[in-house]
Amino acid sequence: MTTSLITGATSGLGAAFARRLAADGHRLVLVARDEERLARAAADLLTRYNTAAEVLPADLADDDGIASVEARLRDPDRPVHVLVNNAGFGNGGGFLDVPVAQELRMLKVHCEAVLRLTSAAVPAMRERRRGFVINVASVAAFMSRGTYGASKAWVVSFTEGVAQELAGSGVRFLALCPGFVRTEFHARAGMDASKVPSWAWLNANKVVATALRDLARDRTVSVPDPRYKLAVALTRHLPTSLYAAASTRTGRRYDPKF
Template sequence: MTEQAATPAGTTALITGASAGIGAEFARQLAGQGHNVVLVARDTARLQATAQQLKNRYGVRAEVLSADLADDAGVAVVVARLTDPARPVDILVNNAGMGLLRPFEENDIAEEARHLRLHVETAMRLTHAALQGMLSRRSGRIINVASVAAFLPRGSYSAAKAWLVSFSRSSNLAYSRRGVNVTAVCPGFTHTEFHDRMGMDKSVTPRWLWLQAERVVREGLADNANGKAVSIPTKRYKLLTAAARILPPRLVAGPPRRGK
């Protein structure tokens, strides 16, 4: 039996940051498994184009929610969708995020606060909203897209992703026995628009460290389905994160980010 054939009819996945990159790949793979999708991001036109592609290719329903998830009103829109009892959401992917190129002390503190809110508070609020229905149905899946940076001393981005990893671990421990798997997916450097939007010079990162979004998502979905609290796609990054736990912080921090 194929994975798509095994998917219950009418299940719905909500993906934030779904207009590009890892979020769009989650939408494609989940739609390919037969799930209807709710796509959330700020860029309405890109969301609509992605939704139409998924409808045409996979024959699923694809809903668009345009929302800024660093804004109260935007979060409220998604919370309302997650808690609508008439339209249950079975899978939540908290993927929306941003990066800051400069060191912490050089960034505007308002941008740092927005960065923290998007990665931590928004993910927390959406997870809390999704859990209400999932726990009552004793069925659900939540994926928080973190990063291998969670295991490295790399400024406020690492700190925010470390929170996501710890939160996912504790949530999976608490809720997996009640039918809800929670997983922090921790990719390494991945070919998406993320680093380009930051204005980062990607040439400083060795080619062998770069991953494809398709593999990151495929392994993350499999680990979540198997009940793992933390997913680190590929053997190379599993080894690197294991080494980071025992090596001195100065050796694993890596080179500073550099603009183009």
């Protein structure tokens, strides 16, 4: 049976991945900071899908937290076949309004944890010639969006790089780059998303379905929804100053996230 480990698994896209993979018959390892929420999520998956989910409380902004997930990924007696690096957060306010310590915490979760967990999971996957790594990024990766966008641009570049290096190994990689998805992300960051138009919001379950479909098609970058595909295409052709100015007006309050 396939085992999938999902970080940030108790809400948003992480919970949507858990539901979809449980429905597909995967065993699950759920990673998040809140042990009580993890227990509730595991109980819900057992009720809905008759899937027993292992819970692993860990804060990926902390070295010990990352190390505990690394150890689980390296456990030869309990192999993990699918890794979903979904954990992440945003900071409300402009660059000079956010403490540097909080920005560094973001980089640890978005970049260092993704690097270390991928590095822990892939050797065994390559040996088995079977495995998938999904790294959740954002359309902000293609725009000038401060530390958040820069960290997600790193995720996309990293994913593309390892996918190219390990092509033909049996291990596949996907950087998932959604726009606005209805989750707890904005409220947790203290961001006012009330001005985001209704048409801009994506459904988490549909985003996950698109990601898995693109992974099956051997794509390395997935941008769900034609509207966001168009937005990404425009950013690649328009002068940076145009969308950077728009980004400055809206600020981090409207950073998209899964």
